[in-house]
Amino acid sequence: MANYTVRYRVDGEFDDTVAAVEDELAEEGFGVLCDIDVQATLKKKLDEEFRQYRILGACNPSLAHEALQEELELGALLPCNVIVYERDDGDVGVSAVDPQVMLSVADNDALDSIAEDVGERLTRVLEALPNAEPAED
Numbered sequence: 001m002a003n004y005t006v007r008y009r010v011d012g013e014f015d016d017t018v019a020a021v022e023d024e025l026a027e028e029g030f031g032v033l034c035d036i037d038v039q040a041t042l043k044k045k046l047d048e049e050f051r052q053y054r055i056l057g058a059c060n061p062s063l064a065h066e067a068l069q070e071e072l073e074l075g076a077l078l079p080c081n082v083i084v085y086e087r088d089d090g091d092v093g094v095s096a097v098d099p100q101v102m103l104s105v106a107d108n109d110a111l112d113s114i115a116e117d118v119g120e121r122l123t124r125v126l127e128a129l130p131n132a133e134p135a136e137d
Contacts, residue, residue: 004102005095006119007135008126009087014052017092017129018084021056024128025082028121030058033079051086058082058096063118067103070110077102080118082125094129096122 010017022032034057042050057079067074082096099118103111126132 004098006098006123006126007093007095008129008132009135010092010094010129011131012092012129014084014086014092017094018054018056020129021082021084021094021125024125025056025058027128028125029060029062030080030121030125031061033057033059053085054083056082056084058122060118060121063114067111067114070114071106071108074103074106074111077105080122082122093135094126094132095135096126 010020012020025032034055036055036057038053038055039050042048058081059079064078067078080097080099080102082094085093085095087093099115099122100112103115
C-alpha cells in the first residue's frame with residue numbers, strides 16, 4: 001500500500017463520512033476547494049462503473065500562503081487531497097496525502113515545519129471521524 005498517505009477506515013455510511021471529513025477539515029482551518037466525484041466522472045466520460053470515490057481538495061489558506069512565499073511553484077502540489085472511498089470490505093476508507101512526503105520533492109528545508117503542521121492537522125481530521133481507526137491495508 002502507498003507510503004504517501006495517512007489511511008483510516010470508518011465504519012459508517014459513505015455520504016455521512018464525506019460530510020464528517022468536510023466538517024473536521026473546517027475545524028482544522030481547511031476549506032474544500034474542489035470535490036471530484038470519481039464514480040460519476042468515470043460513468044459520464046467512459047460509461048464505466050466504479051465504487052463511490054471522492055477526492056476533496058483541501059486548503060488551509062494561511063499555511064498555503066506561507067508555503068508559497070517559500071516556494072512559488074509549490075502550487076503545482078496544492079491543494080492537499082483527501083480521498084473518501086468504498087472499501088472492498090464494506091467500510092469506508094479515508095486517506096490524506098502525507099504532506100511531508102509530498103513536499104520533500106521541493107527539497108526546501110523552509111517547508112519542513114509547514115509540512116509537519118499540515119500533516120498533524122490532517123491526521124487530527126482523520127482521527128476525529130466517527131468510528132475511525134487506522135487502516136493497515
